[in-house]
Amino acid sequence: MEGPEPLRLWALAALVLGVARATVPEHRVLPDLRVSAETGAVFVHELERELFLEAFSGSEDDDAPVTFRAHLWDHPDLPRWLRFIQRDPGQPGFLYGCPLAPELGTHSIQVLAYNRHTFATVSQRLLVSVTPAPGGDAPFQAEFLVGNRNVEELLPEAAREMFLQASAGVWGRGDLHVINVTSALDRGGRVPLPIEGRREGVYVQVGSHSPFSPCLASAVSPLSRSRCHRGQRPLASCYDTFAPDFSIRWCNLTLLQVWPSPTTPGPVWGPGVLGEGGDFEPPTPVVAREFLPSFLVTLLVPLAVAALLCLLLGHLMCCRREGVEKRDLQTSDLQLLHHSSIHGDSRELRLMATSRDVPRPLSTLPMFNVRTGQRSDPMGNLRDGARAPLLPH
Incomplete structure (x- = not known):
């Protein structure tokens, strides 16, 4: 009874492995393609569908839709001078653009094509070498x-x-x-x-x-x-x-x-460049300089100016004040008497107001009768008070 159990496990593993291989899309890599481009001229590279359809193994449909994708190698985007367009999966794709002088060098572009029927993929690396134009722009x-x-x-x-x-x-x-x-x-x-x-x-x-x-x-x-x-x-x-x-x-x-554009001049060698077969002569030692006078001038001059400004400000605020006695001596006696009388009268009125015990005038009450002096509460009865006459008959 122990023999069929391992055989069953081996059969199950083989079935799972076969299904996995059948469901995983196949991927193939084409050889690298090198193309050249010149600055100041349009660069166009056509991604031919027939070339990639031949690379799809087991693809017998020549009219299978193929979708292309292009980006820099190990980067998600294309260079700033290069653009890609494919209008329809049944049409070829185009990489086009105009490189300039800053784009000199080799650009590595990865092109990925996949079959929309079988989901098989084919990749190819496109090496674009940008060289300067012979005649210039x-x-x-x-x-x-x-x-x-x-x-x-x-x-x-x-x-x-x-x-x-x-x-x-x-x-x-x-x-x-x-x-x-x-x-x-x-x-x-x-x-x-x-x-x-x-x-x-x-x-x-x-x-x-x-x-x-x-x-x-x-x-x-x-x-x-x-x-x-x-x-x-x-x-x-x-x-x-x-x-x-x-x-x-x-x-x-x-x-x-x-x-x-004007060309920038190259570096000019100065006298410090060592010629062939010459001996290096170190420069003469630098003469020691005394920095104490400069330090004292930098520190003491601002302090002296600040001290003079403080003395001037103190003299203006403390020594130039007139004072009350000097102001009174320069004021006429009549003006001083008038000023003191106003102060005296104001003080006397304040004292009288604090010691006043007379009742409030009737004119300040809410409602009153001039002849009888009777006072009534205006908030006692709103309905009757509105109808009652102010003065009794």
Whole structure:
């Protein structure tokens, strides 16, 4: 009877282990991917669904929805210059942004993708190396607002090349490159109504080393701005260059001229730097200084000034008082007599008031009769007192 019991326990453990393995989603890790980015130019990396669908083991559904997440390695957020967007699980994701000079170096980004059907996950580390642009930042930059596109529609390379070709017709130059692409929602725009054909809008920043064309300059002139405030079209002769693929809001056109920042000079070696093969010579000893006179001046001068001020204040408060006798000598006799008589009369009235024993005058009583001197209580009977006459007939 002891044999079947261990066998039953082994079978139960195997069943539990199999269920646990079946319920835990599978996770796979792809090799690291290294990409490069330049300062002053847009960086776009597309997260392809097909690459991650192949990594899902046992996934035979090519149309399975895949959701991407991206953040810094061991950090919850992305770098401040990098943004991520994925409109729908059936569409690819995009990492895009424009790095600047402070972002030089290597940024480690972790990308996580999971299958919405099987809940399997795949992770990959993306190493973005930011290097300075060979030609420096473009001094002439123009920012266009495209009203009929969403941001993910202008991130593919084909769409950006098409926009650069349209911009070259406006600019009159061919050395153009896209500096940055930003959704209008990130710049304070409103979410469009769920109507077919409505888009969020995209700000596309284009740079060049050539000056602006007269068409662009006329579009941002004060006369054009005033026409925009009145709801009219600005003054520009290059409206048809972007049509019909891109609808440009010319009233939101911004032209910016960037001047190169001056480079900070490097450190200048002084005479204290030891040359090659030289001997170190210590500085001469410092001459001893006597600090007692300075200490006495710092301590005694404020004490002397305070003592003089105390003596002056004491003289004014104690030695400059007039006194009663001196004041009386300077006052006329008639004024002194008048003052003393007022004091005497006031004292006499106070003494008479304390020794007065006469009754109160009848005029001070509540109610009285002038002829009889009869007094009545006004609070005795309110109803009868209101009807009774003040003086008897």
